[in-house]
Amino acid sequence: MKQVVELLRTHAIQPSAQRVAVANYVLVTKEHPTAEQVFHAVTATFPTLSRATVYNTLHLFVKKGLLKQFALTEGVSVFDPHVEPHHHFVDDETGAIVDIPWDRIRVEGADDLPGIDVRDFQVVIRGKRHRRRTTNKAT
Amino acid sequence: MKQVVELLRTHAIQPSAQRVAVANYVLVTKEHPTAEQVFHAVTATFPTLSRATVYNTLHLFVKKGLLKQFALTEGVSVFDPHVEPHHHFVDDETGAIVDIPWDRIRVEGADDLPGIDVRDFQVVIRGKRHRRRTTNKAT
DNA sequence: AGCGACATTTGGAATAAGTCCAAAGTTGGA
């Protein structure tokens, strides 16, 4: 908890109560929440928090490099505290988003495209998670 | 023009005037338009077309396999008549989206992830286009 | 402790993208 305050300070962010509350959720989660989900999660413990502040704070964290913002599903942005390069899997059935480690996938040629100054890239995978592999037949 | 009617028929789509008008734009463009952009482009020649019909038609085309829908920029979907697997480059400065041929990039390991039934994947590249090298083309 | 300057938060209005709906229009085939 306390180290979040330090983390914000080292990123030149004033650690207001609201920002600390948002940080304590969004900088830790692996769920790739939308802004709305952040709002719901944080208002549980900080009921006076406003939506506008959630948006302000998320965008500030993105600007300061504490978060990444991704467009992986239609209509909404999701936020991810995992700021190092990595890939994403999107479960078509549930909408769940899962990080895929950078080294798990080998990509060749993406940063060497004519006329393009590549800032970053990632592989986006869609599909479904399959049921646990067991020797039982479940039907 | 006429072959669009045939194309719709072979995909079990009744070729109404509205659908043909939308098809003549969206099945040909390389611009990755949003629904709103389709609406604007097509109402230029078919002024009575409604937004609802544009959405209905785009979704129908997606369902019938004539279009792909992608979430590449925040908040909006774009539509792409290029339905074969390929990658995308998104220009950060202009928002322009450009297809990258499948074979231009080699990806290894994306379809072999534990617990995941991969339906498809693509590389999404972000950056900016750099100055054109003496491409002379009439504007 | 008080003050001013600045930063931050807030609720609500505004905007944008998309969905939903019931009524009206169109069409193909018996």
Added chain:
DNA sequence: TCCAACTTTGGACTTATTCCAAATGTCGCT
């Protein structure tokens, strides 16, 4: 011709997000 199914439409509604001006909080200085 007529009808049942299909298609289109405008408008209301929802959801995500931005914008704004007022209120509140913070900090350094005296």
